[in-house]
Amino acid sequence: MKNILAVILAGGKGTRLEPLTRDRAKPAVPFGGLYRIIDFTLSNCINSSFRKILLLTQYKAMSLDRHINLGWRHYFNREMGEFIDVVPPQQRIDEQWYQGTADAVYQNIYVLEKERPEYVVILAGDHIYKMNYESMVQYHQETKADLTVGVLRVTPQEGTQFGIVQVDTENRIIGFQEKPANPRTIPGDDAHCLGSMGIYVFTARFLFEQLCRDATKTGSRHDFGRDIIPAIIDTHKVVAFPFRDENRKSDAYWRDVGTLDAYYEANMDLISVDPLLNLYDDTWPIRTFQANIPPPKFVFGSRGEQDRCGRAIDSVVCQGTIISGGLVERSIVGPLCRVNSYSHVADSILFEGVDIGRHSRVKRCIIDKGVKVPAGVEIGYDLELDRRRGFTISDNGIVVIAKDDGLEHMLQQGRG
Template identity: 40%
Template structure:
């Protein structure tokens, strides 16, 4: 049986603020050396699926560079392998992807070329480990047209997900996209769908102005529940959508907890990525490092506590990095202090600067109050923070900001530069 995986990786990820300003959400660095999409790609390979299409759209350059020909994932193959599928202009009505199912519809020729029997559609922006053979086995056993991966979520979070209502055999009898009321149960869609290829092609080709087939959650699945055999496959492992600043920061810090049921060091289920050759970590004589992830190429001469450092980060003498996520090749000057901060790549933190300063954690960001309201400040790629200034809580420093962009010196909580 030939299985083709299609990974949705074109999302803008607006809730990640400046972290997704210059890259697609699945390309955002995570857990030090990885990108978010590495987890889905590794799940495919570890499940024996080597026909993989990656659908890109928003700012794909970083993702294209990262995946390349797929060698780190053993996807550089003469038969099968990985293919990056961008939207294109054609003689028919091809255009920008208008939604998840429209993206698949515009690439049905790829599925047909691969002569797929089953198509597994995946999101490229979730953190989890899953053997996809288990959901495929459910699909075959139940003789489904569509099988949806689901997991139980707290009732107070059901308005963030598509919620499935099932009968006693786990057949889906109702699908509700992000219900406002809490009366549809708590089985949330994980964005994992297994289709019979012929059924997928038929259903997506039925689209019209009266019956749009633009989005799986809004259009395709509700229509199929009424007409086809649609079942749920329950998943009980670790699964997180890191689509907000708060969840990204929380999940990163959770990785430091030895009790967390998510093992990055499991040799039986390796998470693969494109790695750069870097020298080993170097820790200076006055350095202190506690409960942190520190990647190759880092030089630590200050203090690092409960933080995640990507490759090439330099922490100067007297600097303190606490409860923070710091991405590649950032330089943290002498005496600087970072507290509850997410720092993008190639940032320079001036000597003596204090970022994440003050006790007013609940003052929301004035421009993005729905995204930054828990005390976490975010610094965009290649920004330069002047020496000696204080930057408050829930602050956004946009990418490429330089010292002259701080004419007033200190930045109050909730401000944006």
């Protein structure tokens, strides 16, 4: 689809995911051991035959930029007009940081116009789902819409965190509420609302006109959901496109992993016998950077001692990891980790290069890249102790250890 330009918004701070976003953008946070959050949106683009992609970044973008260079550039042939370009704030129009989602696109309007697209697809880079965007563009063409908004069914409780749309019998949007306290339900279905997915298909010329209009509007927050959509639903054709899940499960899968607990639960989805998110479907592959490292290995600490057997049960274990006489249960272990003898990892997420020392125990933890847990340490068993140590504790009691946190010093402080 040569006349389509995909624009992925990947510039959010991700403050609710701190400390995981202390040194990286939210879309660059690891997910499922092997992937980054951004990989799902990018894989959807590739699987939808989108070959022109702009990735708009802002905060702490170095890790994300490196991931794109290592894992994604080779999918595109510049000589054939294909590209994935990481675009940092250039302040060509304004000297401020991006003020909202619409402002992020507006400040790069010259980059978009240069490509002369017929349609522009606006995407968020921080959600986990599978979707064929091409079918949404086709729906946009068939309905002759000015704007098409991707929507999914959510409960009224969930709807408080979404932009909520109201539609008529032909799926034309006739009302829009941004994160309302009392979301309007679907007529005839009081148990569900229609929530905006933050996915938009614009006819390009119309998009440019609306961005320029909004940029000069006093009091605008320059946001698609808060400003652009409400301003045009009465004067232009704005339609809703119901989410069509490519996950091939009985229930549609879409996750916003914007909080530590939501991130943890989405990862834990992957370790069940029949996970809600199917990563093993070769008809809709999820791509990422694959480093040239050896396969995982499970070894005994000492032959014949069952409690020292290197084991992983109901877990995801990535390449390069060595389970050396330790036990891993219901966990996701990233690449190049080491779980040493007599140690126990349970219900946890280990990022790349984590080292769990001998006789250590961690439970319900998220441990960031390269952290070395000293021998004989327990984390996640006494939350009050973990708070005194200075660890981040989520609302649901997940202990999060950031990289470069001076772990040994924090552990010593906690003993006092």
